[in-house]
Amino acid sequence: MRPFVLAIALFSPSLALAAPTEVRGTITLPANARAPGDRFPSFWARLENGLLPIAPPLVSPMSEVVVVLEGPTTSASWSGNITMELAGADFSPRVVPVLVGTTVEFKNADRTPYTVFSPDNGAFFGKEETPGGKSRKIKFLAPGVFPVRTDEYPHMEGAVLVLKSNLYARPDDRGAFKIDNVPEGKYTLRVFFRGSFVHEQPLEVPARRAVDVVVKAAPGPAHKAE
């Protein structure tokens, strides 16, 4: 395993004292982070071509990570729309963090229809075919994790992460993230990756001082940070 190290550097103390602080850091994922196709072993394991080194995947795993700060006073909602596109037999993006009340539009950008649904949430997000070029909108009124699947291709795994606070961030391809306007207080930092929270740790945010966090996430269920 080659854990990545998330480093959060504090900004200058003058800035921290002047405004609500921010939480910054870097998150590292294990190198053997499960790829969607890994769930379906075939007769032959994939073979390297022997000519060129293996390139990084087109869709970075970091695009499926969401860092969330959960505190007692955090509460927010939004009634806007966010689009999750279905293209090339894949969700793009694969994970959508939204606030409670947000409407997610599932747009079929392919020519083939997809039947999008959320397992165990058939009451409001049941199976319904979305033809090519059409969209389906679902409004999420409660916080939680809502996995998204299609009936056609099991490898298509997406998730809608409905949050009641806007204290969340999506890291870039290198894993760096930043959460602004974090009030002083005690929080729980949780890392969401590919459908579930894989890491959580307590985080005390002081007043007027930025917090740097280094997170080494591991696949599997959430666990305490090192």
Place this chain on the structure above:
Amino acid sequence: VVLTKAWLVVVGLALAIVLALALVVPRPAMRELEKEQVARLAHVQHASQLLLKVDARSKIDYAAHLSGDVVLAGALDEASRGGTDKGLHQTALERLRVFNSQLKMAFLVALDAHGRVLARVTENGEGDAQAWGDSMAGFPVIADALRGYRGEDAVAIGGKLYRLAASPVIKHDRYAGALVIGMAAGDDLAKRMHESLGAEVAFMLHGKVVASTTSTPALEKLPAELDKRAEEIAKQGHTPAVALESGANDRWWAMATPVAGEAAAQDAWYVLLLPRTAGTGLGGLVHAAGGDDFKSGYPWILVIMVALVALAGGIAIVWWESESPMARLRDEVGRLAAGELPRLDDRPFRGRFAQVVRSINSTLDRLVRSGGVVGVTTLSADRNMPAPSLREREPASRVPTTEEPLPASYEPMMIAGQAAPVSEAKVAAPPMPKLQVESQPLPKFPLEALDEDPTTQDEHLPAPSSRAAAKPGLPALPQLDAIPLDAVSSKQRPAPRPGQPPATPRAPAAQVATPMPVGMGRAAAPPSAPAPKPAAPKPAPAPSPAPRKPAPFGLPMEELEIAPSSGLVTNAVAAGPDGIAPLPPPPAPDFGDETVVSQPSDDLIDQSRGTGVHKSDLEAYFRKVYQDFVELKRKCGEPTENVTFEKFVGKLRDNREQLIKKLGCKSVKFQVYVKDGRAALKATPVRD
């Protein structure tokens, strides 16, 4: 019939055992056979995995080989760098057509480095212009190929099952895209697998058959089995052998394996099917047996021999135990009925047949002792006439007289071969026919019977008390020849028995010739007695020219009425040279169509008795003579106290023996008559 029953029991047990074996024996065989079939199916499943793996690898190699095409790589590289010229699409399309003209894949797809379709051709070489620009980067195998991996996968697209192989396309030092080849997992693949594995192959998607080498409807039952066996599938990677059947002739062993790759999550299976033996048990074997099974090498000879031996054994046992004794018994009884035999010989018979013979003989013996045969003869003459001797021998309280009707239940004993039905043989109490002794020759008196021990006298003899009344010291009887014989009047004769017609009054001083007892010789036969059948053996040559009829067997003397005689002796006795006058032949009875039961011959009667003359008859004869003599003395006014029966009989016996020894006659007849006003007794030798 013991052996017959035993044989039937053996045959029944043998059949039961054979049936039990026939039902049981196939079971272990079928069990082993099913084990073999299941094991073979497991081997086939393992082989199928190897086959699909090798095939997948070959497809990867195809993709890798095609992805090295420089022209295609150049077009993809240009497209990956943003080129949207249709020329790139056409170039890639042409190259794919060239490739697929040889490979005949379901489709070939060329994708740029971003996973967008530059060109796509189908199996028939047609291009899909609309596919240009589509993205396929979401498929794992393609995403891996865009990164540099070669791989393969199986996935269901649009309701069809495809196996995909992808390889990166490299242009110089960068990835220019990927080449994907798709093969339908359809009938062609199933056929090739069937040819290689020797098992039926079916591909199923979402519980429906998408390709198969067999069209059995039994596969419709497989999805339910898959749901039941999810745990075993997760553990073993495939189902165990599942018995499927949709009919007696549609029985399979099925083993389903998830199709490797993403298709497994799409509920895609390939199923291997091996036919199960058509039914288990005896029914299955019979059903499976064909005409050829009875041709080559079938032990027909053994089967036929066993059947013939069993049949012959059964027939032999039945013949030996039943048929043969029955035929012999039938013949014996026929001969008995025909009068050829006095009784049946039970020595050749065994078991129940011997019991039957002994029962018949016992019946005959009882009839003989009771004079029942007379009844037979009487029935021959007049079937409605009861046997007089039978009634005579029975106690008076039981046997009705001829004057009173017999009870309806009273039936004379019948002898086998007697034609008269029982209903007709019932005693109807008709008048008793008179038996005229004058018309018959005197019976032959077997001398052997006279030597019998008097202690063996039968039950008809007087009671021992009466016999013991003889006291020693009694005055000796006078010489027979010296005994005065008084005239016998008819009024001094015993009263006729009830039912008997009144006797004809005798002439005074008529000589009373006491007839010989039955069994002592030829007794006078009743006029109605039938003539013996010609086939019946003649007991002995009759010296008398007159045809003689055998005396009714056991006919008691009491039934014989002595006809009055004008002389001292009866006509029959006085007229013959030996004192017995030949009698005219009795008129032949007209029996019409009635079955005639002939009188057994004397020889046969003697044989049946074993000792010749029946001792009781001789004693009865002596008693009769004694009674006649005493009665005559009483009539003549002579004292009779000193004339005891024992001494009288002893005298008669001694006299008889002396005469027989002296004259060589066969018997002696005693006559009671009145001589000079006194009762006298005369002995007359009988020579035939």
